[in-house]
Amino acid sequence: MNFFLETLKLIVLLIYYLLESLVFLVVPGRKKNVSGEIVLITGAGSGIGRLLAIKFASLGATVVLWDINQEGLNSTVRLARENGAGRVHSYICDCSKTQDVYRVADQVKKEVGDVSILINNAGIVIGKRFLDSPDSLLEKTIQVNTMAHFWTYKAFLPAMVAANHGHLVCIASCAGFLGISHISDYCASKFAALGFAESIDMEMRALRKTGIKTTIVCPYVINTGMFDGVKAKWPRVLPILDPEYVAERIISAVRQNQEMLFIPRIFYFLYFFRSFLPVKAAVLLLDYFGGMEIMSTFKGRPKKE
Template sequence: MTYFRADEPQIIQVIRIILEVIWTIVLLHYELTKAFVKWTVPQEPKDVSEDVILITGAGHGMGREVALRFGRLGARVVCVDINDKGNEETLNMITEEKGRAYTYQCDVTNRDAVFALAEKVTSEVGEVTILVNNAGIMPCKPILKHSEKEIRTLVDINVNGNLWMIQAFLPAMLERNCGHIVAMSSMAGKMGLRNLVPYCGTKYAVRGIMESLAMELHEDPRDTNGIKLTTICPYIVNTGLCTNPRIRFPSLMKVVDPGEAADQIVDAIRKEYHEITIPSDLYYTNKIYNLLPVGAAKLMTDFIGTGLDPQ
């Protein structure tokens, strides 16, 4: 960015601006070319065998599926969940496949507990290099049916849990200029859905956190290029959270198998994608949808007829 001195002649200021515009155009072309190449040329997934990968909500569902896959790739997998039983089951499944895993119980809504977890994992396992913020809940009912406690719990787990984990693990990544933070948002974080008003709010918040963090790291005077961010936006995944999916065209908008979703998540992390949707074609479909006027978007929503009925 160009800064002007008060005593600098106006012609010099104009020249500075022109040079900055030219340089910005050059950089834009470079970034666009780089993005095009990345999109068209298959990337080699990074090796994670030396990584310490911490996954919250690892005791069931997507967290477990992702943990199993990283275990098979040779990573040291740190399984974090408030549910000890489910977490131990995940650990046993990883070790039965000759993987390396560790379990820790933690309530991600408790900031002190999260910071204590960070210290303990660092001393007992090593510095976390990939943080997967997966823990979340999804109550499904009309907004007026939610109690105050349900909404506060939803925000605490889905939003504050992400913030506390980032605050606890980002400092060490900044010191090393190395690390990867992954957030589980949702297609419900890209478009509003009936019966998921508070949930959609939390998943929009997760995307906002990750986008803002990307800008904060970009504008940090330190070199932060070694820190990667990935946001995952799955459609309806058959993990048990979505008990009453409503799908008019199952062949086009099918419920995604957890294993298939986990494969895509792990692939996105290993290729250091900035954001993905599951299925991948929803990424562009959603961008087109967002260009429509509000009335037209509602008509398309009525026609597609996809959503969740109350639990």
């Protein structure tokens, strides 16, 4: 009897959740108020991190900015204060170093308070073939793009669990579910970050901590300088993304408690097809969209930026 009831419950809820997602696709859900929330953003000295800081500050949130680049961090602080109503705090932090993350996290908790929205945005990319990539840079990629998520969660998640309130945001990548030539380390780090974020989300659900939300963001190449030189094969179909657009989509996803965000939307379909297509067919699709040679023109962000 339990089998019958649980199967019936499964079918009913599956239909409900599918219909709910279709409705929200057409009619966006109500956006939550982030005014007064303490939002910590790693990699806030440039790119998407900087834009998110400005936008969250404008919504009245207290923003805590981490970056290894003092000059970039100072610029973000200035822009956030000019455009925002919330408080702005900045800290130099090397997210590749465990003890540095814990040390600065303790400083934030003492000086600002418990972080309620954590955005793991810091990331690096080498852009070389695997056999041409120095071991030190391979390790650095994993430390910044993956392991830093472990340490920030360890630092800030306990307070969220205690309050049953918080939001964990993982800025992953479309390279987090699809292997791409020349960025094997980057893909591995984003696969890991995505899997980690999903697993922690499942842990929170198992603990019945319904007040702690998770948003995983998987964007295509963004025009921020990180992937400078990369060109789209079919820009009308799959363009290099505008940073402002991406930042707006991320803010909306967080405020609507959206669990998974692919940018652009075509990746929802590619992600679906990837799950059952034969490998040769998936490679053919990847080649059609320019994924096989996308890194051939890669230059990357200048070291001074």
